[in-house]
Amino acid sequence: MIFKARSTMTSALNKLLFLLVIAMQPVYNLVLASNTMTDSTIAPIKTIKLASLEWYPYQGSNLPNQGVATDIVMTVLKSKGYEVEIDYLPWSRQMRELENHRFDGILGAYFTKERTQKFIYSDCYLTSSEYFYKRSDSKISWKKLSDLKGYKIGLVRDYANSPQLDNADFLHKEYVNSDIANIKKLLNGSLDLIVINKKTAEYLLITSMAPFFNDIEAIKPPLITHKLCILFNRDDPKSKQYIADFNQGLAKIRKDGTYKKILQRHGFTP
Incomplete structure (x- = not known):
């Protein structure tokens, strides 16, 4: 009788432990997932x-x-x-x-x-595409750089234009520190042409240079398209x-x- 009672008690205890393990499984899984996420997906800033x-x-x-x-x-x-x-x-x-x-x-x-x-x-x-810009009343056009001999061309200091233009020692090139400075020199006649990114020119001509929107224009084709x-x-x-x-x-x-x-x-x- 004593053996039977102990056997029954042991069986009940094992059953209780089994149920406890089952009940704790979701918590264990959550902790495990949290640890895994910390180790593999959350990197230090x-x-x-x-x-x-x-x-x-x-x-x-x-x-x-x-x-x-x-x-x-x-x-x-x-x-x-x-x-x-x-x-x-x-x-x-x-x-x-x-x-x-x-x-x-x-x-x-x-x-x-x-x-x-x-x-x-x-x-x-x-x-990003770079273009030559001229005053709207100018008749300048180009297909090759040698077409631009004799014109004053404005560039921004240390900008990458095109290798061909940068190495074209036969052209008259003048340098300033900003695109706006070049636009102003083009408008007042100090320059015949400037090189500027097309979207930059369009942006400036509808914002800070809006009164001069119709006074300068791009000359096709683009000088170069950069990456x-x-x-x-x-x-x-x-x-x-x-x-x-x-x-x-x-x-x-x-x-x-x-x-x-x-x-x-x-x-x-x-």
Whole structure:
């Protein structure tokens, strides 16, 4: 009788323990999932510091989401766990500061072969076309650069134009520090032509230069269409990881439709 009582008690205890294990299973699964998520999907926040330019409508501290280029770059980097810091500086200073490792990268830079000696690029995330602009009452046209001999051409200092134009020593080229300065010189007759990004010219001519909207115009064909990328210092050991993360994130937002939505939000054609 004693043995039977003990057997019955043991059976009841085992049954109770079994029921307790079953009852605790959801809690265990939740804890396990939480631990797995912490280990594999929640990465520590990383900070990346980028230099940028007041270059409308692509980049600008006063633009919605700081412009289409900034919107794309920040969306991608934040999706990869980065906290993004942006400082706005003149272009020439950006290049010096990047070379001296005061920034991790330059947010928007045209790809040029010359720059690859010191710097490396992310994948391209936008394209941008440069045009010659003239006064609307001018008869200047061109098919090849030699057609422009004898004209005064305004460029922005340290901007990448086209290799052919940059190396065309037979042309008269004058340099200033901004696109607006060039537009003003074109309007007052100090220059015959300027080189400027078409969307930048259109933006300036409906905002700060609106009274002169009909006074200057682009000359076809475009001088060059550039690829816009993030520029990183070649000898920074972190640069390759930045590029790998950005390129992976960019491919993802192109695929899931986010990239197209960003372009449309800023009035750009996908």
